[in-house]
Amino acid sequence: MEIPYTISTRPDTGLWNAKIGIWLFLASEVMLFGALFSAYIFLRIDAAPGTWPHGLLNVPVGTGNTAILIVSSVTVVLAWAALKMRRYRVYWWYMLATISCGVIFLTVKLAYEWPQKFEHFGAYIKPDALGKYEKYLGNERRAEKGMEPRIEITGHLHSQNAKEYEVALDPVNADPDNPVMDRPHFLPLPVTDKIATIEKEDVERATMFLPTHSAYFASYFTITGLHGLHVLGGVLVFIYMWLPVSKRLYQRNPEHLANRVEVSGLFWHFVDLIWIFVFPLFYLL
Amino acid sequence: MDASTSVETHQDPHAHAAEHEHHELGFWRKYIFSTDHKVIGIQYGITGLLFLLLGFSLMMLMRWQLAYPGQALPVIGKWLPHIFGAGTMPDGKMTPDFYNSLGAMHGTIMIFLGVVPLAFAAFGNFVVPLQIGAPDMTFPKVNMASYWALFVGGSIMLTSFFVPGGAAKSGWTSYVPLAAFSDAGPGHNPVFNGQTLWLIGFIFLITSSLLGAVNFITTIIQLRAKGLTWMRLPFFVWSQFVTAFLLLLAFPPLEAAIIMQLMDRVAHTSFFLPAGLVVNGAPVSISGGGSPLLWQHLFWFLGHPEVYVLILPAFGIVAEILANNSRKPLWGYKSLVFSVLVIGFLSFIVWAHHMWMTGMGTAVSAFFQTTTLLISIPSVIILSAFFISLWGGSIRFTVPMLFATAFLPMFGIGGLTGIPLAFNSADLYLHDTYYVIAHFHYIVAPGTIFGLFAGVYYWFPKATGRKMNDFWGKVHFWPTLICMNVIFLPMFLQGMAGMHRRWYDGGQGWNVSNEHTIWGLTGFQWNAPISWAAWIMGLAQIPFIINFFWSIKHGEKVNDNPWEATTLEWTAPSPPPHGNFVHTPVAYRGPYEYSLPGRERDYTMQNEPVEPAERTRRKPPAELVPA
Numbered sequence: 001m002e003i004p005y006t007i008s009t010r011p012d013t014g015l016w017n018a019k020i021g022i023w024l025f026l027a028s029e030v031m032l033f034g035a036l037f038s039a040y041i042f043l044r045i046d047a048a049p050g051t052w053p054h055g056l057l058n059v060p061v062g063t064g065n066t067a068i069l070i071v072s073s074v075t076v077v078l079a080w081a082a083l084k085m086r087r088y089r090v091y092w093w094y095m096l097a098t099i100s101c102g103v104i105f106l107t108v109k110l111a112y113e114w115p116q117k118f119e120h121f122g123a124y125i126k127p128d129a130l131g132k133y134e135k136y137l138g139n140e141r142r143a144e145k146g147m148e149p150r151i152e153i154t155g156h157l158h159s160q161n162a163k164e165y166e167v168a169l170d171p172v173n174a175d176p177d178n179p180v181m182d183r184p185h186f187l188p189l190p191v192t193d194k195i196a197t198i199e200k201e202d203v204e205r206a207t208m209f210l211p212t213h214s215a216y217f218a219s220y221f222t223i224t225g226l227h228g229l230h231v232l233g234g235v236l237v238f239i240y241m242w243l244p245v246s247k248r249l250y251q252r253n254p255e256h257l258a259n260r261v262e263v264s265g266l267f268w269h270f271v272d273l274i275w276i277f278v279f280p281l282f283y284l285l
Numbered sequence: 286m287d288a289s290t291s292v293e294t295h296q297d298p299h300a301h302a303a304e305h306e307h308h309e310l311g312f313w314r315k316y317i318f319s320t321d322h323k324v325i326g327i328q329y330g331i332t333g334l335l336f337l338l339l340g341f342s343l344m345m346l347m348r349w350q351l352a353y354p355g356q357a358l359p360v361i362g363k364w365l366p367h368i369f370g371a372g373t374m375p376d377g378k379m380t381p382d383f384y385n386s387l388g389a390m391h392g393t394i395m396i397f398l399g400v401v402p403l404a405f406a407a408f409g410n411f412v413v414p415l416q417i418g419a420p421d422m423t424f425p426k427v428n429m430a431s432y433w434a435l436f437v438g439g440s441i442m443l444t445s446f447f448v449p450g451g452a453a454k455s456g457w458t459s460y461v462p463l464a465a466f467s468d469a470g471p472g473h474n475p476v477f478n479g480q481t482l483w484l485i486g487f488i489f490l491i492t493s494s495l496l497g498a499v500n501f502i503t504t505i506i507q508l509r510a511k512g513l514t515w516m517r518l519p520f521f522v523w524s525q526f527v528t529a530f531l532l533l534l535a536f537p538p539l540e541a542a543i544i545m546q547l548m549d550r551v552a553h554t555s556f557f558l559p560a561g562l563v564v565n566g567a568p569v570s571i572s573g574g575g576s577p578l579l580w581q582h583l584f585w586f587l588g589h590p591e592v593y594v595l596i597l598p599a600f601g602i603v604a605e606i607l608a609n610n611s612r613k614p615l616w617g618y619k620s621l622v623f624s625v626l627v628i629g630f631l632s633f634i635v636w637a638h639h640m641w642m643t644g645m646g647t648a649v650s651a652f653f654q655t656t657t658l659l660i661s662i663p664s665v666i667i668l669s670a671f672f673i674s675l676w677g678g679s680i681r682f683t684v685p686m687l688f689a690t691a692f693l694p695m696f697g698i699g700g701l702t703g704i705p706l707a708f709n710s711a712d713l714y715l716h717d718t719y720y721v722i723a724h725f726h727y728i729v730a731p732g733t734i735f736g737l738f739a740g741v742y743y744w745f746p747k748a749t750g751r752k753m754n755d756f757w758g759k760v761h762f763w764p765t766l767i768c769m770n771v772i773f774l775p776m777f778l779q780g781m782a783g784m785h786r787r788w789y790d791g792g793q794g795w796n797v798s799n800e801h802t803i804w805g806l807t808g809f810q811w812n813a814p815i816s817w818a819a820w821i822m823g824l825a826q827i828p829f830i831i832n833f834f835w836s837i838k839h840g841e842k843v844n845d846n847p848w849e850a851t852t853l854e855w856t857a858p859s860p861p862p863h864g865n866f867v868h869t870p871v872a873y874r875g876p877y878e879y880s881l882p883g884r885e886r887d888y889t890m891q892n893e894p895v896e897p898a899e900r901t902r903r904k905p906p907a908e909l910v911p912a
């Protein structure tokens with residue numbers, strides 16, 4: 001028994017099966033990420049003053065990753081076009097490029113960006129102790145300018161004992177009254193060597209930059225994590241289509257392989273598209 | 286009409302054998318890891334029926350506690366602790382936690398493991414490809430994966446009964462913050478605890494539904510037989526088509542919510558948790574900044590379309606059976622199709638009617654009240670069209686028809702009692718009472734479940750080549766119908782008297798349930814007759830179970846079209862071989878050509894070519910037009 005229209009198109013719909021299938025699947029993915037982004041917006045609008053951090057992510061690295069994904073979107077189309085022209089070697093190389101882009105993206109995310117966050121420390125100061133740390137927070141000036149107060153001191157945790165944290169301060173807290181610090185920076189500023197001592201009894205909550213840190217990082221890790229899983233899925237599928245198994249399919253029925261690449265390419269474009277939303281939402285805004 | 290005329294289904298008996306000449310699959314590939322839509326449909330069906338039975342059994346236990354709170358459950362009360370753990374029913378008396386687990390799991394199992402697999406996946410899988418004249422689903426392997434995802438999800442849900450602390454206990458809606466903190470802390474595993482397993486199991490169930498939905502929609506778009514245009518599709522196919530879209534688009538937001546709740550429980554994030562929560566007297570150390578309302582929005586964004594996922598397939602089944610047994614075309618086919626499409630669309634914009642208590646502003650609530658009332662219009666159109674379809678028919682009261690006709694008033698009661706809930710002023714009082722329980726159970730129990738029973742009796746001959754026994758079918762039907770009403774009708778009254786849906790003691794400790802009498806019994810006292818009706822209804826299912834299994838081997842043998850129906854599935858052999866049809870069917874006409882004037886039989890199948898004489902006779906012959 002043969003299922004009709006797996007490769008050829010059905011005349012009245014003009015489509016083959018998997019193409020409809022993937023578009024439907026992508027519709028459901030839009031709803032999945034749509035819900036997550038809505039949650040992000042909901043939480044952000046609701047966030048109490050000072051609890052939604054800004055400028056903590058590394059923008060140049062994020063930009064680089066964005067570029068890599070865009071390039072991979074192009075190479076996957078070229079791979080598909082090569083198959084359509086029945087040029088397998090060319091296909092093979094473009095596919096390899098696509099796979100490499102995916103792998104680089106994931107490596108940057110998992111081996112560099114995430115761990116960097118895990119090493120960063122933040123201490124939320126109790127409301128009644130904020131004045132005591134004014135020299136790190138600069139709230140008087142911010143109040144005058146009508147800006148949200150700062151309630152957290154961040155940096156690298158040098159050491160701690162039963163009573164205190166010693167923190168090498170981020171530039172924001174090292175020089176809080178400098179207007180330059182009012183906005184996030186494109187190039188991330190390194191942690192300073194200025195050390196602050198924070199008493200534990202003044203601290204409401206102190207954590208590394210983990211999902212537990214704030215609603216911001218909770219959504220950041222959840223959404224980029226889920227997006228990363230999608231990238232991983234795409235890469236695995238591409239690897240399968242690049243291995244010799246698929247060459248045999250190509251020899252039997254090149255159009256079938258081309259269709260498969262088209263379908264997974266659509267998925268890959270979608271994964272890129274999600275990143276195009278993730279990048280501004282988390283890195284820039 | 287004699288039987289010999291009905292065997293015109295373009296098949297000769299030897300064709301079966303010819304179909305089977307390709308290599309035979311081994312037992313495992315043929316019955317367990319099969320990619321054949323019929324086998325998968327039957328797997329889904331049996332799984333769904335078993336889970337319905339299980340979910341119902343959980344409820345029968347709860348009914349004891351409601352009717353006789355604090356008393357030891359006789360006989361089985363002694364051995365239940367050996368199954369569910371010593372802490373659940375010490376001395377046969379149910380603990381509050383165990384009661385809550387039973388309630389949460391009853392809802393979850395009935396909806397996501399009982400009705401959805403049976404109504405959507407089982408009937409959809411078995412019937413839809415046959416009705417559209419397709420050899421199989423478009424993606425047979427995805428189809429198999431979808432069943433096994435359900436299997437894994439169901440197994441995880443079942444396992445959760447046996448982990449320390451027992452199964453999830455925060456209701457089928459798993460409202461936060463309650464759900465975020467239940468089954469946590471000392472004595473609970475961080476992952477293998479009731480609520481966390483509920484969430485993980487759910488991810489598998491959602492995956493299963495998504496795969497199924499993609500497959501169904503693609504199949505209906507791509508594999509319709511030649512000549513089977515959209516307006517010639519049986520209504521059942523339409524209802525499955527819309528249902529698939531609901532699943533496809535409504536489930537992912539719940540999946541997102543489940544991922545977030547999982548993060549809240551396992552990674553201690555605060556998606557749904559505001560700052561300053563105190564649990565068991567101690568402040569919890571979380572970042573806060575989350576919103577419990579966010580969960581409710583995401584949950585009901587699925588939740589409301591989900592209730593239509595439960596009812597639309599039943600509409601479809603009932604439509605087929607009504608037309609077939611009244612020997613008349615379905616009345617208002619086009620309005621039915623448009624109504625079901627409108628329902629599908631509107632069901633995405635009514636969800637907040639489950640949240641009137643959250644204090645939304647007047648503008649928002651006006652919007653949702655309006656949409657909720659709008660959605661009842663297509664529902665009423667469908668129900669009316671069904672009733673009118675019966676008018677003037679020569680009705681055959683077969684067992685499927687009994688269930689299908691009983692469906693109509695039962696669904697009517699359920700739907701009409703939803704209207705007061707659509708107004709927030711009325712609902713503020715009725716919310717979370719037994720009135721709501723009665724409202725939706727009238728729709729899903731004597732409604733959907735009757736539709737499902739009807740479908741089982743109706744398509745059983747297609748799957749097995751044999752009919753289920755009529756007499757025992759009636760013995761199943763009548764007590765079930767009566768018990769359903771004894772169970773759910775008083776619940777409206779209990780609810781209006783103020784009885785809360787989650788009281789563990791059946792209301793014994795609350796004045797409202799003891800002061801008001803309804804027909805001579807207090808709200809609390811009504812629990813006992815309701816419970817007895819539930820247990821009797823449990824017994825009434827025994828004839829069905831026996832009939833089902835007995836008929837597989839010993840039922841009356843019937844031909845390929847025992848109900849003298851018109852749609853394409855009845856042109857295939859019973860049971861259909863791998864690949865389904867002996868000759869690829871071509872459709873020449875609409876799905877319900879019953880009692881065409883001037884024909885010798887009162888049904889004309891979709892694959893019967895239009896005769897030249899018919900063309901000139903688009904209108905009924907003069908002698909049939911009333912003067």
Ligand code: HEM
Nearest residue numbers: 592595596638639661664700703704706707716717725728
């Ligand atoms: C026909 C028009 C309908 C209207 C106007 C309506 C309205 C409502 C409203 C406003 C509620 C919320 C009540 C509350 O929680 O206080 C509700 C609950 C519910 N309805 Fe309906 N409904 C209708 C049809 C249906 C159908 C067709 C189904 C299912 C097949 C259904 C299933 C449910 C369920 C399951 C709940 C309760 C959910 C829960 O709180 O656990 N309803 N209905």
Ligand SMILES: [Cu+2]
Nearest residue numbers: 589592638639
């Ligand atoms: Cu609803």
